Amino acid sequence: MKRLLDIEFHKFRYSRSSKILTIIYLSIVALMMLVGMIKIDFNGFSGSFSDLGIFDFPYVWHVSTYFTSFLKIFIAIVIVSLTASEYSNRTIKQNLIDGLSKKELILSKFYFVLILAVLTTLVVFLASLTLGLIYSDYNEIGIIFSDLQFIGAFFLGHLVFFSFCLFAGILLKRSAFALGFVAVWWLFEGAVNIIAYVIDKAYGTQVYDYVLHILPLNAMANLIKQPFTRIDLIGSSINQVTQGGLVFDYQVEWIDVASVLIWSSIFIYWAFALLKRRDL
Amino acid sequence: MEKILEIKDLSKHYGALKAVDHVSFQIQKGHVYGILGPNGSGKSTTLGMVLNVVNPTAGSYSWFEGTVNNHNALKRIGAIIERPNFYPNMDAVQNLKLVCKIKEISEDKIDEKLELVDLLSRKNSPFKTYSLGMKQRLAIASALLNDPEILILDEPTNGLDPQGIRKIRDIIQHIAKMGTTILLASHLLDEVEKVCTHVIVLRKGQMLYCGPVEEMNKNFGSILIDAVDKAALMRFMKTQDYVGSTEDQLDGFEVKLLKDVNTTQINQDAYNAGIVLSKLMFKKQSLEDQFIELTKN
Incomplete structure (x- = not known):
């Protein structure tokens, strides 16, 4: 495993676009930490984001993982371009000739993706922890480390998305096509959601519920649910919106955890099967 | 003799096209092999299969007598396929x-091999700034890194300028002299003729010949013979049992031989028959001639 990771990081280290995108990612995460200091003037309320209570433990875990989740597209571009450029430079062929087996090649990419997911999770964990320690009103250890399931969900969400990108890169061999495929797939799932929703309304079925958990990007998005309504509840002075009796469940659902784990394995297996079947 | 590679009935079909059709041969340690064949005869596909990048349709191959996976x-x-990647x-x-x-x-x-291919001075320049010749030399350095037991080269001089071709050829000859087993695929016959001891000839995916260069065609070469009195010479030639087909060329008769001859004896016989030869030269059949002969039908 160490050798395969070493090989993959060697490729990563000397790829300029990968480095730039990773730096952009880290800078945005760092910037978000500064957001807490920004003063806002909104709806007769004046203060900073931190006054909303969003950086209070344990809410900070939910809020920060939700918002930084969108940034995974930067890392995804890195993965797609690293994978697809192996095809366009034909280095994948050379790697195999030099004595890497097809299995090792996919494994090295998978380990790399796994480590990237761990690292981004770690960065966001540390950033959230710092934010919380600076701004949170509650500092008891028990409260600080509660609701950590959002960090776990964040990791899994990244893992499945990165695996998806890896598969797309292998499938389509060109970074632009692969990124396009990811985007089209995302739209496709959106369309399926709407159709399912319409069917449910018309026939009183529960297709939407299934679709939400079964499709990979749906399950990924569903891991960490939106925290907006929760912010309203905690932000005492801004809490003028009535919830109208709507009940929101913010918890991470096990079915989504299972779904993304299964999808991650499927994507990696498909990538391997594709590579194995193909002539290079 | 230690077998480095053994190929048995290897085939690769792309739909109806039989790119490689039941090819079998062995590579023994210490020889220099040339794979010959016109473009599209299945050379690269065969190499691709034994190098694990093309999946065979049928057949099998084993490296080092099957002792390692x-x-x-x-x-x-060490292997270089088509172009440097x-x-x-x-x-x-x-x-x-x-x-x-x-x-x-x-x-x-790394430094030692870069020195060998004359790239040490450019070792810190990005690969994309290299000329094709330099890229190809880097590929050779890369293939030699592990001091390979066999070096596989697929069209190593393709697309290079004359200096580049000369440089690569010198490197190959240098490596061959060191006793490394080499498998060289090429359609440039003089390239193969200069270094190879054995040849494998492919045409349309089928193997026509595999063995030592000199046994490729059963033939005894030819002689170029001339005299002032051409008619007398012609009459004399017709009586000799080693004479095959004869071609009247500008600089004399080119005579295909049917058996081994002694040129001194020919000269003596002609003189005894009253013919003074103005020219007598023995010619070994070139690899190119043999190859064309073997692949023409």
């Missing part, structure tokens, strides 16, 4: 370090 065998091999942003040393990591060998020999 395929991808570990490849770590003991490296990471464009990495320089020569970074690219070679990656190869060392894949082959699980030490990085000590």
Whole structure:
């Protein structure tokens, strides 16, 4: 495993676009930490984001993982371009000739993706922890480390998305096509959601519920649910919106955890099967 | 003799096209092999299969008498296929370090091999700034990193200028002299003729011949013979049992031989018959002639 990771990081280290995108990612995460200091003037309320209570433990875990989740597209571009450029430079062929087996090649990419997911999770964990320690009103250890399931969900969400990108890169061999495929797939799932929703309304079925958990990007998005309504509840002075009796469940659902784990394995297996079947 | 590679009935079909059709041969340690064949005869596909990048339709192959599995065998091999494939942003040393990591060998020999292919002065320039000749030389350096037991070269001089071709050829001859087994695929016959001891001839995916260069065609070469009195010479030639087909050329008769001859004896016989030869020269059949003969029908 160490050798395969070493090989993959060697490729990563000397790829300029990968480095730039990773730096952009880290800078945005760092910037978000500064957001807490920004003063806002909104709806007769004046203060900073931190006054909303969003950086209070344990809410900070939910809020920060939700918002930084969108940034995974930067890392995804890195993965797609690293994978697809192996095809366009034909280095994948050379790697195999030099004595890497097809299995090792996919494994090295998978380990790399796994480590990237761990690292981004770690960065966001540390950033959230710092934010919380600076701004949170509650500092008891028990409260600080509660609701950590959002960090776990964040990791899994990244893992499945990165695996998806890896598969797309292998499938389509060109970074632009692969990124396009990811985007089209995302739209496709959106369309399926709407159709399912319409069917449910018309026939009183529960297709939407299934679709939400079964499709990979749906399950990924569903891991960490939106925290907006929760912010309203905690932000005492801004809490003028009535919830109208709507009940929101913010918890991470096990079915989504299972779904993304299964999808991650499927994507990696498909990538391997594709590579194995193909002539290079 | 130690077998490095054994191929048995290897086939690759693309739909109805039989790119490689039941090819079998063996590579023995210490020889230099040439794979000959016109473009599209299945040379690269055959090499692709034994190098684990093309899946065979049927048949099998084994490296080093089957003692190691395929991808570990490849770590003991050096191979260059078609055109050099490296990471464009990495320089020569970074690219070679990656190869060392894949082959699980030490990085000590990088400078030595770069020196051998005359790239040491450009070792820190990114690969994308290299000329084609330099790229090809880097590929050779990369293939030699592990001091391979066999070096496989597929059209190593393709697309190079004359200086580049000369440079690559010198390197190949140098390596061949050191006793490394080489498998060289090429359609440039003089290239193969200069270094190879054995040849494998392919045409339309089928193997026509595999063996030592000199036994490729059963023939005894030819002689170029001339005299002032051409008519008398012609009459004399007709009486000799070693004479095959005769061609009247500008500089004399080119006579295909049917058996081994002694040119001194021919000269003596002609003189005894009253003919003074103005020219007598023995010619070995060139690889090109043999190859064309073998592949024409």
